[in-house]
Amino acid sequence: MESMLHITTLHYLILGAALFLLGVIGVLTRRNVVVVLMSIELILNAVNLNLVAFSRMWGGLHGQVFAIFVITDAAAEAAVGLGILIAFFRNKETVNIDEVNLLKW
């Protein structure tokens, strides 16, 4: 019973992998740019989960510090990404990612 209740590092990793997989699928399949950005948040947080899990397993603080860095980075990324998105929406009146195809040969 006790071993059943005990949540090991592996559980966290599995959870992180699942979240990551969900995020990747979201980035690759959804057409709405807002959703794509949200899916990127999922990927980042999956990584955060891994970092914190390993940090706890090894007993160091490096991983947790990295997680805070990643959160900061995610915030900046969301600000820039949403800014670009608004500028894009003003031009094209759409948030469909298939329309974002100017940078090509």
Next chain:
Amino acid sequence: MLFLKYIWLIPLFPAFGAAVMFFFGRKLKKATVSAVCVGMIVLAFVIACGAVWQYSVWSSSQEHFHQPYQTILYTWLGTDTGHMNYLTHDGTPAAFQADAGFLLDPLSSIWLLFVTGVGMLIHIYSTGYMAHESGYYRFFGYLNLFMFSMLTLILANNYVLLFVGWEGVGLCSYLLIGFYFHRKSASDAAAKAFIVNRIGDAGFILGMFFIAWYFGSLRFTEVTHLAHSGRFAIGDPIITAATLLLFVGACGKSAQLPLYIWLPDAMEGPTPVSALIHAATMVTAGVYMIARSNALFVLAPTSMKTVAIVGALTAIFAASIGLVQNDIKRVLAYSTVSQLGYMFLALGVGAFTAGVFHVFTHAFFKALLFLGAGSVIHSMSGEQDMRNMGDLGHRIPITHRTMLIATLAIAGIFPFAGFFSKDAILWETWSREGGAYRFLWYIGYATALMTAFYMFRLMYLTFHGRPRMSHEAEHHIHESPLSMTAPLVALALCAIGAGWLGWPHSLGGSDRFTAFLEPVFAPEARVLQQEGRTSQLVQGVEEEKNTSTEWLLMALSLGAAGLGWGMAWRSYRHADKGYTEPIAIAAPPVYDVLLHKYYVDEGYDYVFTGRRKLGPVRLGVLGLGEASSWFDTHVVDGLVNGAGWIIRLAATISSWWDKWIIDGIGVNGPAILARMLSYPMRLLEWGLVQWYALVMTAGLVGFVFYYVWH
């Protein structure tokens, strides 16, 4: 010693007159103009007489015995700053300086007296001659300016100041020859005189620099002193060069071969000008300058010989042209050239005194001849061609008689002035050792014969024979006014008496003229004698023989004069319309050559000016201009155009290279290459972000699998 102290005033009086004419002349009445200009010359003449008289007293005193009187006002050329210092030939430093200094010695005394005297008479004459001409004040202003320059030339104590006067008289000569400047021939003649004189002046300047370099001074007294010092050998090449160059200057100013061509043309000026400048005074400046440099010339026997030969050749050359000329003034002009030749002959044989004596007598009788000719022209209403004259003798008696006196003088009839001076020259030439000098004597003798012939020809054609003028002109014939005849009479008296000053010892005279000039020429006479270049060791039997030879020569030249007179009398005494020239009958080609003045002007046109072409070729100045022009258009411009063509070719090549090689291969080539290579690469960029993400993910998955299974 008042006059002597103020000799520098003598040139300043005419300068003042000229300045007044320059600034106010246009507004002055003719009477005022005459009063000012003639008055200034009279003042100058009076002071000159006083100064010469006081000088003769001064120089006969014990302490100043035979010394030249020199007064220096200030240094006008050169400074004390040392900027004009130079090294003489032996390395001693000297300063190039010239004073505003005035020198009075027997030589300048003689010139001073006859220049102011004859000048004064001609000024008086001009008041009559020019009375009806426009530009009256201009004429007198120029004349006064001329007198100023001439007196500066005479009184200068150094070569540079002499040169200032020399150029001044040249300028005035130019201005006065071109007095009737609206006449093309007059302005051409003026330009010709000026340019030919420049050639001589170049020689003079070079000679002057030689003297400055060799003697370290340009003052006559110092140069003479150094030349006497014995430091310089006889025949010194530098002195020979310097004296030859000075002689070139004299040739220009005094109309000697080959630069005499301007003087006959100078007759375009008013007749008083011809009398004053081109007969009596200015043209003798060359003689003056050489006489002034006598100490140098005796050190250069080559130069002396050159002077003698050129003088003799000029004498006979000009006289032969004078034989056939028909313009009354041109006959006199060639006669002047010929007489100047005599003077140079005298200088060249070392008879400086005789040369100066001839200048002195010539000034009177030639001025008289010109003024007489002016009076004739005046009475003939401007006619100058003797073919249209004749039988004027009793119509203008004063002119006739005074001119007859002058003619007797120039022909060398005893006891008129020319006899003494010409005979002195011929005697000195004869008595020089060496056959060549005998030859010069023959030339001089033949010239004397010609002189008598052409002068009496002029007299007979003008005053005797049948009247050949038009009736209208005949009607107007009148004797000239007193202002013109009075100078004629005064000059006639001089033409009779001037020669008596040099009455030779052989005829029982005392030869005061030679004695007066002795301080100037005595040292040179000694040098010549020591060199054995004169043979006058007058002693005992020698003297007897010499005297009898001299008498013989005098008789011979009188005979020549008489013969010339007789020939003219025979040919022209009864000259009527269409009279014949004896030379034209005897030898038509000779007559033709003489009438055309030996074609010298034409020759100069061929060789020196290039106004005439020698076949297809043009020589001389214009030829040089043409050649330069050809050279410029063909060679210089060709080079320029060639250089331009080459540069254009290079630019074309360079431009092609830049466009096709640099731009094509170097710059565009890599771009094209990169572009070609980019075609397959850019196919990868199709713009759908999620596809890129999918590829990335696939790659990631691929890597993971690779590491996991490996």
